Structures are given as structure tokens and as C-alpha cells.
Amino acid sequence: MNYFYFPLEEWTNQFVDGWLLPVMSGFFNSISTVLRAFIDTVTNLLITIPPEIIMILLIIIAWKIAGKGIALFTLIGCLYLGSVNLWPAAMQTVSIVLVSTTLSVLVGVPLGILSATNKMMETITRPILDFMQTLPSFVYLIPAILLFGLGGVPAVIATFVFxxxxxxxxxxxxxxxxxxxxxxxxxxxxxxxxQLLFKVQLPLALPTIMAGVNQTMMLALSMAVIASMIGAPGLGSTVLSGISTVNVGLGLTGGLGIVVLAIILDRITQGLAKKA
Structure with missing residues (x-):
């Protein structure tokens, strides 16, 4: 039932090939360079620090924030990641999640404040947020590959938007x-x-804001796994290798590693929200 033809595909491709890439490639390359340096720094730091030290720190943080049960689970989860040789991959995933979550919070919280205090800003941001949340996650990968290539940088960009x-x-x-x-x-x-914003509204709104940070981190983790399809390193690539080679054991091993990270990060951020 084609009553009329709307050449959206052709217009989009003409815009991308005719203007966006030729004119803005230098800008995107600059962003890619900065993000790559940030990601590499976080990843190298997490991999360089002995796993035992990171495990002890995570257990202490989990104990103080989320209780003894989560501390025990953190111990078992870290031992699992080390026993199946997934620790480096887990740290790569954590670095992508941390970088993208940091960017999301640095941008999202000020935008939320502006939306709450400015009706015009809320009117503008609401449909944009609806679009960002309803667009299928795989669609984010297409412009990320086009503008930033393969690897951790497009993974962070796609995760940030998502x-x-x-x-x-x-x-x-x-x-x-x-x-x-x-x-x-x-x-x-x-x-x-x-003074009203920083001394009254933000302190009272902090538990809700921290709940938003929790949701952001969980979405970042899920997208970081999907981004393995565009070359993002980490546990997602392990699962992807299991799928491509029909290796059930490898897929299960990587999948359990993702579950471990998700539960640890979720419970710790939930604990922070309750203590806020």
C-alpha cells in the first residue's frame, strides 16, 4: 500500500556521504582520540592493578554499602572470573561501563536539572528522550561504526546515547x-x-537521582555487551565468540561473567541510592 514514496533512505545517505563525513570527520576524529585515551587509561589501570587488590576493594565497598550477603557474592563472583580466565575481559567491560556511565551522568544530571526548572527545556528534551529510549539498541551501532570505526570508542558512544x-x-x-x-x-x-537548588532540592532529590544512576549503569552494561558486535572488547566478545563458533560452554562462561558483574554493580549502586 504505497500511496506515495518518501525517499528517507536516499536523503539520509546523501546527507551522510555528501556533508557529514566530509565536513565533520575531523571533529569526530578529535572526539575519538580523547575518548580512546580515556578508555585506555581506565582499562590499563584496572588490568595493571593486581586482581587481589581490586577484589578486596570491591568486597569492602560491597560490605559497607550493600551488606555482608553482597560482599560474599562479590568474593565468589571475583573468584569465578579469575578461575575461568575472564578477569581481563571483565575489566575491559567494566572500563567501558564506567566511562559511558560517567559521561551519561555528567550530561544527564544537568539536563535533568534544566528540565525540572525550565518548562521549555522539558518540552524539548522529552521527545528526544522518548526517541532515544524507544529506538532499538542495535540501531545505535550503525552511526557509531560510521563515525567512530570499530572498538571501544563507538561502544562508549552508543552506550552513552542508550x-x-x-x-x-x-x-x-x-x-x-x-x-x-x-x-x-x-x-x-x-x-x-x-541556594534553593544546591541546598534544598538536590539533597532531597538525591535518592531518586541515584536510582537513575543505577538504571543508567545497568543499561550501560547491557549495551556494552551488545557493542561487542562492533569490536568492543570484554565479556560481550566472549559471548559473541561462543555464538559464532556454537561453543555452548564458552557462551555460558561469558554469560555468567556478565551476570556476576551486573549483580555486583546493581547492588552497590542500589545501596548508594538507599544511603543517599
């Missing part, structure tokens, strides 16, 4: 849920807009 909406939405929600009587009382005492 994982940022929860940070924006939860920050917006947290600030809007601050009781109006508290806000009115603060204004009655003569607080400025800056």
Missing part, C-alpha cells in the same frame, strides 16, 4: 517531587535560586 535518558528523567523527577511547602519555606527565608 543509557543517558534514565539519568535525565530521574533527576527531573526527583527535583519535581521535592515537597512544595519545603520549597516555599526556603524561598520565605530568602534563599536564592542557586
Amino acid at each position: 543509557a543517558t535518558p534514565p539519568a535525565v528523567r530521574m533527576t527531573n523527577l526527583g527535583i519535581r517531587q521535592v515537597p512544595s511547602d519545603v520549597v516555599e519555606a526556603s524561598k520565605a527565608f530568602g534563599t536564592t535560586s542557586r
